Amino acid sequence: MANGKRDQAKVTADAAARFAEVFRAAPDGVWQAPGRVNLIGEHTDYNEGFVLPFAIGHTARVAVRLREDSTARLISSYGDEGLVTVDLTRLAPSNMQGWTAYPLGVAWVLGQQGVRVPGFDLFLDSSVPTGAGLSSSAAIECAVALALNDLAGAALSREELVLVGQRAENEVVGAPTGILDQSASLLSTEGHAVFLDCRSRQAEQVPFDLAGSQLVVLVVDTRVSHAHATGDYAARRASCELGAEVLGVPALRDLRVDELAEAAGLLDDETFRRVRHIVTENDRVLCTVAALAEQGPTAVGELLTASHLSMRDDFEISCPELDLAVETALANGALGARMTGGGFGGSAIALIPAATEAGTRQAILTAFRHAGFREPDIFAVTPAAGAGRIG
Known part of the structure; x- marks a missing residue:
């Protein structure tokens, strides 16, 4: 048995065993969904633009068993909250808090959309770092959405489940995010990035062969925690909406780079810089997709770095730790580097030659x-497979 299959079998067995420990019965199944790295395309999703994420090997796993009543009992492998018991008939966005808001939010959204969600017992375990900009919340939502979709016989497509997860994030968690995270978790395939048009919701698999190019994507989790439900993220979205309104376009996706000069005369300085980031970032995503198709991963480094500078200076969502990670990686052989995720903390990524990995790691730690x-x-x-049932 290959290492990957053996590891997955162990993960499945562990989740099932932990479930049985708590609930004194075997689960009906085990599902997992990955976190993601966004290669490029930051804050473009809610502007109906373009993004290019890929799934990673860090996953959220849920073992679930249906009940014959309307009770949900939930427990996770982290935190000290213990077993949480709720009546699904009384769920509302206002009465879901903490980590259970993610799985219960999904159950609530499915119910709002006409899916009869029975009671269930759920055990959650996750290896996706929280607050790192790697979509730990979407991983939970997608794993639970797949599990409840299967067990309730709802037959919703993965594209429909993307919207279930997004709605849970928006209406229950209170984070005004787009569809990037859930799309990466549900639609990714191994060895590929997902080129997503956030207006049409069309997704295309783009080969991203790191091993063949002798490259590595290094993630630097600064351990500066961020939260999308806080005001800074919402303020950036509000600036984008204001910019689109003043410029008379449905969304900033409809503005071209060569129209920015005219836009500068119509917007205040801060709003213009927010708009400029989105417009140029959309262009960088398209250029990255083209470069990957024509030349491969070695050709995209400068685009990644330009993206970081735009987020640092125009969108102002970086922080000293992220800037230091990027600058140090670039000074130690990285082809390109950028912060990834919503910003205000979280992680940076660096595209580096595999042979320099140890040296780059040490340089960042020292800095x-x-x-x-x-x-x-x-x-x-490395680009991993998307969500699925594993047991």
Whole structure:
């Protein structure tokens, strides 16, 4: 048995065993959904633009068993909250808090859409770092959405489940995010990035062969936690909506790079810089997709770095730890580097030659120590498969 299959079998068995420990019965099944790295295309999703994420090997796993009543009992492998018991007939966005808001939010949205969700017992385990900009919340939502979709016989498509997860994030968690995270988790295939048009919701698999190019994507989790439900993220979205309204376009996706000069005369400085990031970022996503098709991963480094500078200076969502990670990676052989995720903390990524991985890691650790920052968590990722049932 290959290592990957053996590891997955162990993960499945562990989740089922932990479920049985708590609930004194075997689960009906085990499902998992991955976190993601967004290669490029930040804050473009809710502007109906383009994004290019890929799934990673870090996953959220849920073991679930249906009940004959309307009760849901939930427990996770982290935190000290213990077993949470709720009546599904009384669910409302206002009475879901903490980590259970993610799975219960999915159950509530499915119910709102006419799916009869029976009671269930659920055990959650996850290896996706929280607050790292790697979509730990979407991984939970997608794993639960797949599980309840299967067990309730709802027969919703993966594209429909993307919208279920997004609605749970928006209406229950209170984070005004787009469809990037759930799309990456549900639609990814191994060895590919997902080129997503967030207006049409059309997804295309783009080959992203790191091993063949002798490259590695290094993730630097700064361990500076961020939260999409806080005001900074919402403020950026509001600026984008204002910019589109003043410029008379349905969304900033409809503005071209060569129209920015005219836009500068119509917007205040801050709103213009927010708009400029979105417009140029959409262009960078399209250029990255073209470069990957024509030349492969070695050709996209400068686009990644340009994306970071735009997020740092125009969208103002970086932080000193993210900037240091990017600058240090670039000074130590990275082809390109950028922060990834919603910003205000989280992770940076660096596209580096595989042969330099150890040196780059050490350089970043040393730079953080000298700056007096908390030690980052650094690990390599490759494009992994999307969500699915594993047991």
